[in-house]
Amino acid sequence: MIKVKKQWLWIISGALFGLLVFAPLIMILFEYHFGKHQLPFKEVAINFYREAIDFVSGALLLLFVFMGGMMGYLIFRLRADNHRNSSDATISDLLLKGxxxxxxxxxxxxxxxxxxxxxxxxxxxxxxxxxxxxxxxxxxxxxxxxxxxxxxxxxxxxxxxxxxxxxxxxxxxxxxxxxxxxxxxxxxxxxxxxxxxxxxxxxxxxxxxxxxxxxxxxxxxxxxxxxxxxxxxxxxxxxxxxxxxxxxx
Structure with missing residues (x-):
């Protein structure tokens, strides 16, 4: 049960990261580069957050949420596998030593x-x-x-x-x-x-x-x-x- 809760915590955290950090960053860089803004990058970022609904469609937002959630899940699995492999190796050493x-x-x-x-x-x-x-x-x-x-x-x-x-x-x-x-x-x-x-x-x-x-x-x-x-x-x-x-x- 605790492991399942941690898994969902990582997935939700990843989804929020995708929505609140990754998506705005990608769209800001995209708009700044291809929009050929004369404004400083800081101004473009501020405008994005002010008019986010005009920049990103709902489907695209869901895509970033999904990508962030998957990234969170993969990080959780990697950490769990590394921990298990490390523990198994140590247990194996103890069993071998007797x-x-x-x-x-x-x-x-x-x-x-x-x-x-x-x-x-x-x-x-x-x-x-x-x-x-x-x-x-x-x-x-x-x-x-x-x-x-x-x-x-x-x-x-x-x-x-x-x-x-x-x-x-x-x-x-x-x-x-x-x-x-x-x-x-x-x-x-x-x-x-x-x-x-x-x-x-x-x-x-x-x-x-x-x-x-x-x-x-x-x-x-x-x-x-x-x-x-x-x-x-x-x-x-x-x-x-x-x-x-x-x-x-």
Missing amino acids: ECNSIEFKSSFRWDYRLQKTSKEIEFAGLKTIAAFMNSTEGNLLIGVDDDAKIVGLDKDYETLRKYGRDGFEQYIMQSVSLHLGTENCKNVRVSFVASNEKDVCWIKVNSIKTPVFLKHQQNTHFFIRAGNGTRELNIQEALIYIRGTPRI
Whole structure:
């Protein structure tokens, strides 16, 4: 829906450009050149705007509107294709590199493929990774990708949401971060989506921060860090040593 709105915004903007800028400019130059005016160009332009209805027929105006709209649409498509190609290439790089201290794959955020139902433990696993990235080094969490770097998509997660699709999924992610990691940490999470083979992948970029981040889950508080290509929980003593001894950026 958002993409469709942006598309029409570009089309309408292009149509207005064609009507209000392109058409007058072309007709002014045409009239100035072939009309052999002795008047300065500025005077010709002013006269055009004063008597525009005499210079341009309705059909010609519609032609400029159409041309401007098409130009807006083509610019929108070009920008969208460039963005998609750039994102796909980056996602491909992450998939090729595989899981490491800064990359983690999750098949889903809510759906348990083994039990075939939603699971709070699955959510907990995703939030653990986000918390660990914040406490260690910035990282990338790809949801909709299994441990073998195969894209499985987000359809199962989408079906569990009140609001189906990307918008509903992003809202649920941010609500979970706010509830379990703290609202102040939402600014350290950037959510985007990439479509590959008609399957969505959610790409969560997480910033590491100066202050320690604790994960609240079932009335317990946890502290996680990245350890190699996995996430490790520290007990209170280990967490204190880690927080005191780790340089915070």
